[in-house]
Amino acid sequence: MHVVAVLALQDAIVFDLATPLEVFGRVRLPDGRPGYRLVVCGSAPLVEAGPVRLATEHGLDELARADTIVVPGRHHVDTPTPDDVLAALRAAAAAGTRIVSICVGAFTLAEAGLLDGLTATTHWAAADVLARRHPRVQVDPQVLYVDSGQILTSAGASAGLDLCLHMIRRDYGTAVAADASRLAVAPLHRHGGQAQFIVRNPPALATTTLEPVLAWIEEHAHQDLSLADLAAAARMSVRSLHRRFHAETGQSPIEWLTGVRIRHAQELLEMTDHGVETIARRTGFASATTFRTQFRRLAGVSPRTYRATFRARA
Structure with missing residues (x-):
């Protein structure tokens, strides 16, 4: 079974954490079997995610056994990522694991060097910061998500849902993804990109x-x-x-x-x-x-x- 590991870091955005757990967790294959097994991994047994405290059952070693790793955003993009987390992400990437970021989780991937030479996206309000901080990353603030094959990035909030549905379609086909989209009460594909949500000249x-x-x-x-x-x-x-x-x-x-x-x-x-x-x-x-x-x-x-x-x- 396809294993999805959701990385819970200190100061994580709860919405970003919950999105992959809900979307992947409800996927059912035509024969009734679940499409994914979900694990939540952290570098500490207790994670403070805004006003919520989460007890993580698995450590970073579980990332090495995952088929997909999802990296949620954090409230403060200036917070450095722990060295052991960066090392685990680099090792997983070297092993061919699919690695995904939601919203400003792209900053964590960029810090690990996983976005160098790639096109990536993040929340439009943070796109300029990501581009300045990591000039080797081609930042596209217009799109809802970018699929570069092994590395995928999404824009803010609900764009993480769009990306999860995209991955389900990639893994199991349109029929399974369409069923997941109905359960999520979300379209399988949204027209337009992130540009329609940008506030002009704030x-x-x-x-x-x-x-x-x-x-x-x-x-x-x-x-x-x-x-x-x-x-x-x-x-x-x-x-x-x-x-x-x-x-x-x-x-x-x-x-x-x-x-x-x-x-x-x-x-x-x-x-x-x-x-x-x-x-x-x-x-x-x-x-x-x-x-x-x-x-x-x-x-x-x-x-x-x-x-x-x-x-x-x-």
């Missing part, structure tokens, strides 16, 4: 020198604005505005403006029944076609798909 990006013009853009984004209009609002030359935006936001002024408009459009898609043409007009896009193109480019899905995903939440 307030934390606003800087001291650009804060006035960023606030002005928020208020006037629905208008027909040119680069000259933005420069006039900022009371600086177009060249200086470009230089300041790139230095402090990493974007051009027009890229920032487009991001604000897309965020406003997302709010309208979630909270109103307005059609695409109306939303395009109200958020400052020249046409519905331009709006659809820019929305798909930044959100990864069409406005219609986005509304279907988030309307119930609103």
Whole structure:
């Protein structure tokens, strides 16, 4: 039987720990046999996972007997991983064991050197940190998960569920995976990627020198604005505005403006029944076609798909 070892580290995220236990634990093969045997392994007999304390039945030696190792994220990505954990992960990788991370568990894999030279993903809010800290990793913040064969990584929270269902399909086929998805009340495959969940231009990006013009853009984004209009609002030359935006936001002024408009459009898609043409007009896009193109480019899905995903939440 396929053995899945879930690695419980100090400060682990409970949701990330529970996802593989629930999803793999409920898999049944056509003849009724369980598809997986689950073990929880830790470097200590008692693990503090946020407000929860977990008693781990198995130590790190059990990782050597697993077919798949799942590494959940931890609340603080700056916390160094114990040396014995890193050594056990490296040994398992060398032996050909499939190793999977959920959310910011990718930081643990990267710390072990298992993501060097690979494309990987993590929660979008931590993607830039992962890329800076581990430059040999090609970080893709747009996707829900990345399957590199032996090493797999997923984005935040429910993307771990997507990845678990993907692995079940890889191990036992679509029929078994579809049954697991029904039990999890989750789609076997979700359209779009992580981009649709990203909050565009969050307030934390606003800087001291650009804060006035960023606030002005928020208020006037629905208008027909040119680069000259933005420069006039900022009371600086177009060249200086470009230089300041790139230095402090990493974007051009027009890229920032487009991001604000897309965020406003997302709010309208979630909270109103307005059609695409109306939303395009109200958020400052020249046409519905331009709006659809820019929305798909930044959100990864069409406005219609986005509304279907988030309307119930609103």
